[in-house]
Amino acid sequence: MSDLHANSVAFVRTETIPESPPPGVASGPIKWMRENLFATPANTLLTLVAIYMIYLILAPTMPWILNGVWNANSLSECREILNGKSGACFAVLSERWPQLLFGFKYPAEYYWRPTLAFVLLFAAVAPVLFFDLPRKLLVMTALYPFIAFWLIWGGTILVPILALVGCGVGYAVYQRFVASNFAAGFFGGIAAAFIVWSLGGAMIPEGASEAAMLQPVPSRDLGGFMLNMMLGVTCVSLSIPIGIALALGRQSSMPIIKWICVVFIEFIRGVPLITLLFVASVMLSYFFPPDSSVDLFLRVVIMITMFSAAYIAEVIRGGLAALPKGQYEAADSLGLDYAQAMRLIILPQALKISIPGIVNVAVGLFKDTTLVSVISMFDLVGMIRGPILASTEWNGVYWELLGFAALLFFVVCYGISQYSQWLERRLATDHR
């Protein structure tokens, strides 16, 4: 056949033509734009309107940001430098930078202490957040609260060591008794820790703090974004275990435990957080004698923790309710006791379901820490609204400061949200 053709046809191509690139309008960014931005007339119209809107927003803001003044000593100096042009006065951020981060009373020579605590925070939370890391790193997590306390507040090192020893003894007692009886182990551990703390507390010499390696810094001197971070981290990490306990307690078949949990959750959820904070800062000082009041930071931590624990408890209850009854029955039929069934079968599934809800509460809680500014604690927002805007130099700078605060909070909250999405993907075991 081919011979015949060779004689009758002048030319036959024997190999395929190389693929030519698709025409310009059907490939690359143009195709993408045609498909996504200008597919239909209505679509085109919306795109043009949206572009115009973005232009309207960016046209004044970009020059404002790019013209920003970073070096000046006061707002009027900023305006002199700008000389009528539109521009931001970011100089307030550079001049008050340490105040925004650490508050106005934290001694400047000790800024390295909270900074170091912040860096160590990553080392401490990493093994908790990323469980592929070696488990031995959890030692760092266990030690971190005591190290961070010592770094930020300073004072004698005996206090955190004593707290650590108390926790260690409590854990040892728990381990010793938990095999025979969970309640004996749990309450025995708490009692042992308290005995160690009270005995040890009597032994710490008077005035040890003054001579300590790290100078003590009172809670009242904490402030700035540091305070938000401290409150956020402490309260989130405390409220998750408490929330789990409350959620399980609410499902308990023991009426007293059940009712205590129900009343606690419903009461706390029915009261605004700001009311609780006022009680913490204002009312409690009426009940305590003037000299023996509980530390303000501790009071606020207790109140915020209680608040978010109640919410987390309800989120986890939702997770528990979503589990099929068969899971509970399966655990029972394997002969597991309550603690084992919860730990090995129920909670891992319920918590996985609850992750979005828990993260939602955690993000909300972190932002709620700015509410402490109304009880005259100088967190980031409190610093901005109070001392910085009230100084004669910077009165009148709003956008720059509040925009900066928004940026800091966005970075942290977005990070939390991205982590939770990663966690959900990582834990996904079903095949949807």
Next chain:
Amino acid sequence: MKKSVIFGALTVAGLAAGAAAAGTLDDVKARGKLNCGVTTGLVGFAAPDANGNWDGFDVGVCRAVAAAVLGDPTAVEFVPTTGKTRFTALASGEIDMLARNTTWTFSRDVDLKFTFVGVNYYDGQGFMVPSELGVSSAKELDGATVCIQTGTTTELNLADFFRANNISYEPVPIETNAEAQQQYLAGACDVYTTDASGLAATRATFENPGEHVLLPEIISKEPLGPLVRHGDNEWGDVVRWSLNALVTAEELGVTSANIAELSAGTNNPEVNRLLGTEGSLGEMLGLSADWAKNAIMAGGNYGELFEKNIGENTPIGLARGLNAQWTDGGLIYSPPFR
């Protein structure tokens, strides 16, 4: 048995509380520090600088009291309070005195059980308008939109003023001073009304302060002064006379510059009594003889404090006005040191 234990504990607690309330002066001396409540930040009156040192007109009063009692103007623990926490902080004993631009009113004095020891600034509600409106008196504001902070006495004063003058207005309710500045500059309202000192401070932060004027009418009385708890008259006397010492010092021409020279002894017996070279006024208060000298040296006399923090040479630029000495036609007047 159990009940009696509880009652016993209550009695002891009550006695302890009573003892604590009775001797604020001794408490302060024993502590070596004065706990002074200030605002969380108000331009010119109290605000920490970039290094965290408190400065301002109200702060000056705290420092003067600390200097009078302890001899050291830096021996003050400043406790920032908000409008909501200030009274409980004082009543619960967390602070020894409150110097936080607080208006002296009947109910605060009588019902909340505080003692106002004097007035360090006579304020009053005023109006600010853009000068291009061409308004020269608040009575010409018929039909104006007014930016006003909700839930304050200024709101009530405003309603009273407009009703009394039989003119109408449209209120634009706002929450904070910061919001008010933005709304006013954006033209959401023709007039902004709040305390005159606050208006002056706000105006000073504008890009073009000259385009805005404060109207001459002051429509309310806002005497601002330091206060202490009811029931501890000795401590109240200390704070009252520390403030009076600053006022009298200005009246008698005693300044932080010439005080060293004058305290060597002068021909004016009142100056001598004030500075402790004659008589025993300090002893009567339970303080050292040079208490008033220390108080004045802390930040200068009343006039010096005023000029340095809120006076005409500062960005706030308040004139003395009502806050001039009585000899200059103002209301600042101290009882004699005798």
